[in-house]
Amino acid sequence: MTVDRMLPNDEAYDLLDLTREIATRELAGKASDFEARGEFPREVIRTVGRAGLLGLPYPEAAGGAGQPYEVYLQVLEILAGRWLAIAEAVSVHTLSCYPVHAHGSERQRKLLPDMLGGELLGAYCLSEPQGGSDAAHLATRAVHDGDDFVVTGTKAWITHAGHADFYNIFCRTGGEGPKGISCLLADATTPGVIPQKPERTMGLRSSAPAQIVFDGARVPSDNLIGAEGTGFTIAMEALDAGRLGIAACAVGLAQAALDYACAYAKEREQFGRPIAEFQGLGFLLADMATQVSAARALLLAAGRLKDAGRPFSIEAAKAKLFATDMAMKVTTDAIQVLGGAGYVQDHPVERWFREAKVLQIVEGTNQIQRLVISRALTRD
CATH class of the missing domain: 1.10.540.10 (Acyl-CoA dehydrogenase/oxidase, N-terminal domain)
Known part of the structure; x- marks a missing residue:
């Protein structure tokens, strides 16, 4: 369509x-x-x-x-x-x-x-095995040693781990809490930066995330991004925009599932006519299309706020929440439109269904998005 x-x-x-x-x-x-x-x-x-x-x-x-x-x-x-x-x-x-x-x-x-320009590929090292959403209390630590920071710890669920050319490392250079966090830029060839084997994921297997172990990795002190103690602020600023990116991915995935389901419904015949002509299925497609359009509108409204230099953090959370939940629903319904054919790998809808799930988790789970939105609603 x-x-x-x-x-x-x-x-x-x-x-x-x-x-x-x-x-x-x-x-x-x-x-x-x-x-x-x-x-x-x-x-x-x-x-x-x-x-x-x-x-x-x-x-x-x-x-x-x-x-x-x-x-x-x-x-x-x-x-x-x-x-x-x-x-x-x-x-x-x-x-x-x-x-x-x-x-x-x-x-x-x-x-x-x-x-x-595409010559260098980046990765964003924030989440840890014991603290995905609780980024303010991350445990990876960097200590001064001469002209370097020495980084020790483990990051988890890192997209491009083992393939990236540079890593943003969010690590603790000071005391507890968000004010003790800094951001370092590390070259992927740095000794002690050790990507682990990819996770065995449900979807996105061509870009499966992995842990990265920092085993005394020495990062030059002038690779500190911003001032010491500003890493948490940098991370949250970036994630606001990143959530819009994930929402856009969700809209695109859902649009593909909708288009495939519509094409299948027009070609597949039962009881002597295309199944698209049956009201029960036609209404299902109508609901899918409406949800995709609504998610796109919410996403672009947030993007335009960002372009205008206006606050967009809460709208980004809404867009990420709605679009990714929508993608999960639409890909589920696309399988239903195809029936048994949707459950096998001969058609891409089963892959899109598996891929949609991760979008509800990355860049802050949808439960975290609800927390962000609800706090904004009730803040004095």
């Missing part, structure tokens, strides 16, 4: 046309095989980066494309409809570039052209 989009300028329409072309040519035919093999698509991501899609929302002066966030989110949506792992990779990489762009030193910012 063609999505009728209202974009801010003609350049944005051209960019989305280019994204569709790349997604059709480079992604659509490869997703199933890579997922089946559990193979990380590094060269595909590099191709996407060289097309300019890894630095879209960053200024041209930094090596980005200077695109509004509302346009970047719709690019993510299109990519997710072809291959979620690629869209998630773009979202996570965009998140990983934020600390250097917003808080990096002049020397650190010289890395941005390669970061945003």
